[in-house]
Amino acid sequence: MKRKKRILSLLVSTAVGLAISSGAFAQGQLEKIMKARGLTQKDILAAAKTYTPTGGRDEYLAFASGGQSGQVIVYGIPSMRILKYIGVFTPEPWQGYGFDDESKAVLAQGDVRGQHLTYGDTHHPAISETNGDYDGQYLFINDKANPRVAVIDLKDFETKQIVVNPLFKSQHGGAFVTPNTEYVITASQYPAPYENGYVPLDQFNEKYRGGITYWKFDRKKGRIDPSKSFVVEAPPYSQDLSDAGKLASDGWSFTNSFCSERYVGGIERGRPPFEAGCSSKDTDFLHVINWRKAAKLIAEGKGKKINGFNVLPIDVAVKNGVMFLVPEPKSPHGVDVSPDGKYIIVSGKLDSHTSVYSFDKIMKAIKAKKFAGKDPYGIPILPMKDVLHTQVQVGLGPLHTQFDAKKCVVYTSIYVDSMVTKWDYCAGKVLDQIHIHYNIGHLMAMEGDTEHPDGKYLVALNKLSIDRFNPVGPLHPQNHQLIDISGKKMQLLYDMPIPLGEPHYAVAIKADKLKPEVRYRSGWNSRTDSRSPYKTRAGREKTERHCDADGKCTVEVFGTVIRSHINPEIIEAEQGDTVKIHLTNLERAEDEVHGFAMYGHNVQLSIEPGKTVSTTFVADQEGVFPYYCTEFCSALHLEMEGYLLVKPKGYKAEKASLKAGTVYTKADYEKQVATNLKTQKVIDQVVAFITARNFKDFPTVVALVEDATDQLGFAKGAREKAEAAAAKGDYQNAMLWANQWWQYQVKTADLGLRAKTYLEEHGAKVVK
Ligand code: CUK
Ligand code: CUA
Numbered sequence: 001m002k003r004k005k006r007i008l009s010l011l012v013s014t015a016v017g018l019a020i021s022s023g024a025f026a027q028g029q030l031e032k033i034m035k036a037r038g039l040t041q042k043d044i045l046a047a048a049k050t051y052t053p054t055g056g057r058d059e060y061l062a063f064a065s066g067g068q069s070g071q072v073i074v075y076g077i078p079s080m081r082i083l084k085y086i087g088v089f090t091p092e093p094w095q096g097y098g099f100d101d102e103s104k105a106v107l108a109q110g111d112v113r114g115q116h117l118t119y120g121d122t123h124h125p126a127i128s129e130t131n132g133d134y135d136g137q138y139l140f141i142n143d144k145a146n147p148r149v150a151v152i153d154l155k156d157f158e159t160k161q162i163v164v165n166p167l168f169k170s171q172h173g174g175a176f177v178t179p180n181t182e183y184v185i186t187a188s189q190y191p192a193p194y195e196n197g198y199v200p201l202d203q204f205n206e207k208y209r210g211g212i213t214y215w216k217f218d219r220k221k222g223r224i225d226p227s228k229s230f231v232v233e234a235p236p237y238s239q240d241l242s243d244a245g246k247l248a249s250d251g252w253s254f255t256n257s258f259c260s261e262r263y264v265g266g267i268e269r270g271r272p273p274f275e276a277g278c279s280s281k282d283t284d285f286l287h288v289i290n291w292r293k294a295a296k297l298i299a300e301g302k303g304k305k306i307n308g309f310n311v312l313p314i315d316v317a318v319k320n321g322v323m324f325l326v327p328e329p330k331s332p333h334g335v336d337v338s339p340d341g342k343y344i345i346v347s348g349k350l351d352s353h354t355s356v357y358s359f360d361k362i363m364k365a366i367k368a369k370k371f372a373g374k375d376p377y378g379i380p381i382l383p384m385k386d387v388l389h390t391q392v393q394v395g396l397g398p399l400h401t402q403f404d405a406k407k408c409v410v411y412t413s414i415y416v417d418s419m420v421t422k423w424d425y426c427a428g429k430v431l432d433q434i435h436i437h438y439n440i441g442h443l444m445a446m447e448g449d450t451e452h453p454d455g456k457y458l459v460a461l462n463k464l465s466i467d468r469f470n471p472v473g474p475l476h477p478q479n480h481q482l483i484d485i486s487g488k489k490m491q492l493l494y495d496m497p498i499p500l501g502e503p504h505y506a507v508a509i510k511a512d513k514l515k516p517e518v519r520y521r522s523g524w525n526s527r528t529d530s531r532s533p534y535k536t537r538a539g540r541e542k543t544e545r546h547c548d549a550d551g552k553c554t555v556e557v558f559g560t561v562i563r564s565h566i567n568p569e570i571i572e573a574e575q576g577d578t579v580k581i582h583l584t585n586l587e588r589a590e591d592e593v594h595g596f597a598m599y600g601h602n603v604q605l606s607i608e609p610g611k612t613v614s615t616t617f618v619a620d621q622e623g624v625f626p627y628y629c630t631e632f633c634s635a636l637h638l639e640m641e642g643y644l645l646v647k648p649k650g651y652k653a654e655k656a657s658l659k660a661g662t663v664y665t666k667a668d669y670e671k672q673v674a675t676n677l678k679t680q681k682v683i684d685q686v687v688a689f690i691t692a693r694n695f696k697d698f699p700t701v702v703a704l705v706e707d708a709t710d711q712l713g714f715a716k717g718a719r720e721k722a723e724a725a726a727a728k729g730d731y732q733n734a735m736l737w738a739n740q741w742w743q744y745q746v747k748t749a750d751l752g753l754r755a756k757t758y759l760e761e762h763g764a765k766v767v768k
Helices: 002-015 020-037 041-050 101-109 201-207 291-299 314-319 359-367 666-691 699-727 731-761
Strands: 060-065 071-077 082-087 122-130 133-143 148-153 158-164 183-187 210-218 223-234 239-244 252-257 283-290 304-306 309-312 323-329 332-337 343-348 353-358 388-393 398-403 409-414 419-424 429-435 440-446 455-462 478-484 491-498 506-510 542-547 553-562 565-567 570-574 578-585 594-598 603-607 612-618 623-628 641-647
Touching (some): 041 491, 060 122, 101 612, 122 506, 158 223, 183 223, 183 239, 183 291, 291 309, 291 314, 343 409, 353 398, 440 506, 542 570, 553 594, 578 594, 666 731, 699 731
Antiparallel strands (some): 060 506, 133 148, 148 158, 343 353, 353 388, 409 419, 440 455, 455 478, 594 623, 623 641
16 A cells, blocks of 8 residues: 555646645545546556557558558657648548649559559558668658559658559558668558469469569659659469568568469358468569569569569579569568677468568578479579477467567567567567457557657557447547556557558657758748649739630639638639639648638648649539638638639620628728727737847747738738728728738737747847
């Protein structure tokens, strides 16, 4: 009891930040809450390890596959707070992904054989590496169903490129990068002919093929270069996961397979199903590939082109010592290379062992040409016992392995037993086990597949959540479970439901390695990373209508958005016109996003500060189509609106002028001007506060001040218009412009106050 009290008071004093002397009250409170919520001391400890106080940041950022949702999920560790869903293979309206023309072009790169696809089955994200460690620049992810790879730039967490594998008909073992991201590796899964035509299944052995693709990554451009990429042809063995060699094994890669039986199913014809035929042999094959040599052979022209893509045929690979096979136990799944590159850990789904292969022994066997024979395609097979380092009994259904910061310590997911086993692959012994809820697939340790893993936390990516959360219908959320691995025994800390399935692999990077931007350079096409030709400056907004020789007309809008108006606010078109709207966000303030949605046209844009986006559609129906900003961006956000007016063909207007709703007088005008002058005094005070301090030392404040200066400039312009109208006795327009003058002042004040708060919170100093 005494010990319990001590732990509690320790917890309270650290968690609530109270001195020991005043801890008694908080301790009483804590005990009350624990009792009311049925929490144990262990729970409180776990909470203290994950709870991130308001405004706090996480130590790691995880990128998780969103499975068949075709997205990537970004969350923080240890708080397990979801920060973003990145639209990758699937349109995502909040981000405008798949809605603006710029991102539609990215998704269109992923069309397969003329078919536009709106989902992907994402499995394995990979962070770009430099010298075998995450560099935080790019993220890659594969689509298993449609053999594609996407490139996401971690400067803005946006998908920039999708490449389609022109040979494969499915692609699982990727994306995995080589230690300097020279290549992004993906392996095919279900064998199929490389060509797109029909080939009967009785030619499976001869014409169906697997393969491993090495996508050349051009880091300067930040894009994959398909023309310099290649496939190493492989037998139809149903290749599964891959991993790149590193350090000792740099230049090599490893891919396993689960159906070297080459079985073809046909359950409906009375044949035993695939699952029986693909698990009948005791062993399958690990493919050991010298990718550096393969790349050299391709460069020397030793490959051939199929569907316009470089292929290194099996016979050329064998002749040049590029590909070898190693038997591995029954239907394996994961293959993971140790941080030093010396060991390769393979887990057999139907075997209770993990098999640790020695790269050194593999090289020795290859050098000595000590082969156990050849497979039907002439590929040399290395004798299993000669290249095996050890086998360890870890539990039933081992799948994937991640590495700890501690030497030789690894964690393997155990699917059937719903466990994580911690074991030592050097000494070949089990160290600890923990139960998982339920049926774990992959698991992720912090930077756990690099040359320098961080340890600390492990996340179990579970297939089933069953009874772990409040029920929400037959489709359950997925369950990511956070485990503390800093001690001798693993400790379960937290369950995080994810309403996007299915989590396959995830990678976690130290958060301070990421340096994302908060705004784009002005007029930026974020998808091509270049200035948009449609960039529009303040005051240069215009709408043009041009018709071609066939009488087809296009209304093209070069517009801007800034708090709190869309310019233009009225767009006119004739029925049948193509409408192109380009919008540039003029804001520079952090997080000042505007949206753009329009009635009835499937238009929803996200326009982040500095970005230029476009939408194109045919106005095929006459009518009135309101549009508005979809982000609550200021007090007058609801007024951020406009109309697309589509006139019937040949429509003649009766009167060409717009009539105002309310009528204003001289008194209204003067009252507004008085308000504006008072507001200006407030602004002047804020300006005096800022300029009296070293605000130039704070880039965030400098950006806010620039923005505020812009707004104040607009205010001046509106004031001039108001005064000119008043001078002419046009109090109607004088009042409206005086009001607009005030709107700009409000925005200036808003920015100024934000800057002031920032300076106060960041200890700015008064300067002389
Ligand atoms: S796979 Cu899903 S649990 Cu695609 Cu890496 Cu193993
Ligand atoms: Cu912009 Cu609401």
